[in-house]
Amino acid sequence: xxxxxxxxxxxxxxxxxxxxxxxxxxxxxxxxxxxxxxxxxxxxxxxxxxxxxxxxxxxxxxxxxxxxxxxxxxxxxxxxxxxxxxxxxxxxxxxxxxxxxxxxxxxxxxxxxxxxxxxxxxxxxxxxxxxxxxxxxxxxxxxxxxxxxxxxxxxxxxxxxxxxxxxxxxxxxxxxxxxxxxxxxxxxxxxxxxxxxxxxxxxxxxxxxxxxxxxxxxxxxxxxxxxxxxxxxxxxxxxxxxxxxxxxxxxxxxxxxxxxxxxxxxxxxxxxxxxxxxxxxxxxxxxxxxxxxxxxxxxxxxxxxxxxxxxxxxxxxxxxxxxxxxxxxxxxxxxxxxxxxxxxxxxxxxxxxxxxxxxxxxxxxxxxxxxxxxxxxxxxxxxxxxxxxxxxxxxxxxxxxxxxxxxxxxxxxxxxxxxxxxxxxxxxxxxxxxxxxxxxxxxxxxx
Amino acid sequence: xxxxxxxxxxxxxxxxxxxxxxxxxxxxxxxxxxxxxxxxxxxxxxxxxxxxxxxxxxxxxxxxxxxxxxxxxxxxxxxxxxxxxxxxxxxxxxxxxxxxxxxxxxxxxxxxxxxxxxxxxxxxxxxxxxxxxxxxxxxxxxxxxxxxxxxxxxxxxxxxxxxxxxxxxxxxxxxxxxxxxxxxxxxxxxxxxxxxxxxxxxxxxxxxxxxxxxxxxxxxxxxxxxxxxxxxxxxxxxxxxxxxxxxxxxxxxxxxxxxxxxxxxxxxxxxxxxxxxxxxxxxxxxxxxxxxxxxxxxxxxxxxxxxxxxxxxxxxxxxxxxxxxxxxxxxxxxxxxxxxxxxxxxxxxxxxxxxxxxxxxxxxxxxxxxxxxxxxxxxxxxxxxxxxxxxxxxxxxxxxxxxxxxxxxxxxxxxxxxxxxxxxxxxxxxxxxxxxxxxxxxxxxxx
Numbered sequence: 001x002x003x004x005x006x007x008x009x010x011x012x013x014x015x016x017x018x019x020x021x022x023x024x025x026x027x028x029x030x031x032x033x034x035x036x037x038x039x040x041x042x043x044x045x046x047x048x049x050x051x052x053x054x055x056x057x058x059x060x061x062x063x064x065x066x067x068x069x070x071x072x073x074x075x076x077x078x079x080x081x082x083x084x085x086x087x088x089x090x091x092x093x094x095x096x097x098x099x100x101x102x103x104x105x106x107x108x109x110x111x112x113x114x115x116x117x118x119x120x121x122x123x124x125x126x127x128x129x130x131x132x133x134x135x136x137x138x139x140x141x142x143x144x145x146x147x148x149x150x151x152x153x154x155x156x157x158x159x160x161x162x163x164x165x166x167x168x169x170x171x172x173x174x175x176x177x178x179x180x181x182x183x184x185x186x187x188x189x190x191x192x193x194x195x196x197x198x199x200x201x202x203x204x205x206x207x208x209x210x211x212x213x214x215x216x217x218x219x220x221x222x223x224x225x226x227x228x229x230x231x232x233x234x235x236x237x238x239x240x241x242x243x244x245x246x247x248x249x250x251x252x253x254x255x256x257x258x259x260x261x262x263x264x265x266x267x268x269x270x271x272x273x274x275x276x277x278x279x280x281x282x283x284x285x286x287x288x289x290x291x292x293x294x295x296x297x298x299x300x301x302x303x304x305x306x307x308x309x310x311x312x313x314x315x316x317x318x319x320x321x322x323x324x325x326x327x328x329x330x331x332x333x334x335x336x337x338x339x340x341x342x343x344x345x346x347x348x349x350x351x352x353x354x355x356x357x358x359x360x361x362x363x364x365x366x367x368x369x370x371x372x373x374x375x376x377x378x379x380x381x382x383x384x385x386x387x388x389x390x391x392x393x394x395x396x397x398x399x400x401x402x403x404x405x406x407x408x409x410x411x412x413x414x415x416x417x418x419x420x421x422x423x424x425x426x427x428x429x430x431x432x433x434x435x436x437x438x439x440x441x442x443x444x445x446x447x
Numbered sequence: 448x449x450x451x452x453x454x455x456x457x458x459x460x461x462x463x464x465x466x467x468x469x470x471x472x473x474x475x476x477x478x479x480x481x482x483x484x485x486x487x488x489x490x491x492x493x494x495x496x497x498x499x500x501x502x503x504x505x506x507x508x509x510x511x512x513x514x515x516x517x518x519x520x521x522x523x524x525x526x527x528x529x530x531x532x533x534x535x536x537x538x539x540x541x542x543x544x545x546x547x548x549x550x551x552x553x554x555x556x557x558x559x560x561x562x563x564x565x566x567x568x569x570x571x572x573x574x575x576x577x578x579x580x581x582x583x584x585x586x587x588x589x590x591x592x593x594x595x596x597x598x599x600x601x602x603x604x605x606x607x608x609x610x611x612x613x614x615x616x617x618x619x620x621x622x623x624x625x626x627x628x629x630x631x632x633x634x635x636x637x638x639x640x641x642x643x644x645x646x647x648x649x650x651x652x653x654x655x656x657x658x659x660x661x662x663x664x665x666x667x668x669x670x671x672x673x674x675x676x677x678x679x680x681x682x683x684x685x686x687x688x689x690x691x692x693x694x695x696x697x698x699x700x701x702x703x704x705x706x707x708x709x710x711x712x713x714x715x716x717x718x719x720x721x722x723x724x725x726x727x728x729x730x731x732x733x734x735x736x737x738x739x740x741x742x743x744x745x746x747x748x749x750x751x752x753x754x755x756x757x758x759x760x761x762x763x764x765x766x767x768x769x770x771x772x773x774x775x776x777x778x779x780x781x782x783x784x785x786x787x788x789x790x791x792x793x794x795x796x797x798x799x800x801x802x803x804x805x806x807x808x809x810x811x812x813x814x815x816x817x818x819x820x821x822x823x824x825x826x827x828x829x830x831x832x833x834x835x836x837x838x839x840x841x842x843x844x845x846x847x848x849x850x851x852x853x854x855x856x857x858x859x860x861x862x863x864x865x866x867x868x869x870x871x872x873x874x875x876x877x878x879x880x881x882x883x884x885x886x887x888x889x890x891x892x893x894x
Contacts, residue, residue, distance in 0.1 A: 016749075297767070301764070302787065303766060304782070306774040307771025308769055315762075320760075320767055322769050323755070324754025327754030331751070335751070355802040362838075362839065365878050389882075409882050429805075431812050
């Protein structure tokens, strides 16, 4: 199976744990059977691997998620296809299709399945993906969608209506439940949603199946190219529009399959709480009188909740949220108003967390966690000096071409303008103090 | 007026803002008329200064509060009398009385007023203190107490019952409302309290007035000494008992005055919320649907509260509390169970805050804020190295007798065993990284 997993989203609805660089799909909030915490993306990939051991997975995303994806999902059979700039799902899928064609050598007659990286689903979902692939392979429809049987009239999902089965198509074969799509409706009101459901409409799961050549043909209608490098170079010429709008809703030969199992788009604290395996995660004490409370604490310091009812509490490096569960759906405008620095970020070499920020912008103190084998780019800063103090682990720093061994207690001064990098032999932790007239994230030059 | 202010308490009931070294009276939660935040102790001292500009104030406390007291309350007319060890209010008051006698040269016939450092009171309280002092000076009673007119049957306060006025004592003079005390009752049930109030009992405000010689006489019953140095040296021989129990409840010639104004012992989040001038303090956003919420955030990162009702939210370096207001009175056993390190502490030279703690105890990263003119003791650590990186300000470090100037960006390594100190010429901020086999607060030797 050839899968394109779409990984996007700025994730403000799960603030303070998610932010501009840490989307909801990378939050490690789910416990697997071994008791380890995994993210929604890790959970889906683990489920995919179990269902389709030989699947080839290409993750379509932006540069800002590349490090998190490689850290969490990197491994054999997984490729990452990064957009040069954020546009929308149609350009991202077109770029990934070109990547499969020119970089992976996939034939134009091969089926490709596109799905989001973060639905919360059970095993039925993967059986439905297999049915969908079989339907694409059979070739009666150019584009096949997956629709989930709605369980309530949600105003947050898109809907489509399956039409009657074409004459002679019903049967016991793999594509036996294939139906043409009569219409699409984007996020309706709850009243409209209830009416659609009464008509037999399904939730649009954002899952699309097609043969590779079909999408290259659609792409050709916008750009006369089909290799990854060419699409990448001319990416800005593709329209900033969704796959639903640019392809699915315009295609006449579009069909769908119906899927009955568990399917949730875990996009708000309220829906996340529904799928958490336990009410508290991290250093949390739920005291007397708590009812229907979910609490997540990413800080080392304890979170004590007493006598709360129907509430979400979340604490992390970016801040603290205390919200009634229902109210938590309306978080976005408040978070948009916060204008805060990202305090935690996954990097290709590990992660950094801001410990202290000078309000005048003259200094910042940061904790760096570097994985064993992790290596920073060779880079320098124009307007700030840095002081590294090694807390644990061993590695080597290179400053202006000169290598220095690093061990616990080592202190290294990096003056502004000095090109430097770090290579960790074991997992390392460092304190980095940034000092200058104006300490800014943007002040970095890479070589 | 000669005042002894009692400053004690471990303050777990206002966790996470209060802790073993930061009692509730030092939390800057009150806004004065100039819009500046002040603590309960600062508020009371400001009110005292306004009412009695020439008052001589002696603060009776323990070593662990000395730095906070000097930082917040230090100045002319204020002395600090530290117990060599924590006992109870009788020994602390006896030591302070000996201090007034031998160190301040106060005559044995002079009135002394003892009161807690942190009641939440209005101007009437100070008028009552003046009446109480006049009554002591008049000399009809050896010991004069202040009782507040109860506003509800509290189970948290002590009560005493004023008896009928002695024949011929009623009049318009300063001690005209002086009454003998018929009995004392410690923290009754709410039902008992209601019955006491119906009889005319008053809340025991913990305010005592006497002539200095009277208390030195009581002290002589336990120890044949009356100078500060002698009492300090033999402090462990004094009984670990309260002033109420050791003196007030045994004295036959004890009288009281009645006080009608505002008086609150702000000892829980619930009572603190009642006297906060605004619902939110610090970086707090109260979103839609909040009702009767009080939120205090000492962290730099934002606290967002949505749709909460009748709740207290408090966030600080030691942790986060989210509690129903009523439930917050039952916090103590939960906090007792947390066993956590103190993350923020006031020091004689400024303050320190733990930014990062290695769970294995091999390192700790600390932010030091040193006030202009602040100077650490000359000290060393046996089992840890330290690295200082100066973020801002100017000063001098002395390491093994050798002085080094410090300015922003300066880095100083302090190996284990090296005696060192810091003197700040301007306000300074530093990052201190502690590294060693076992990083512990107790590892400090002072010279």
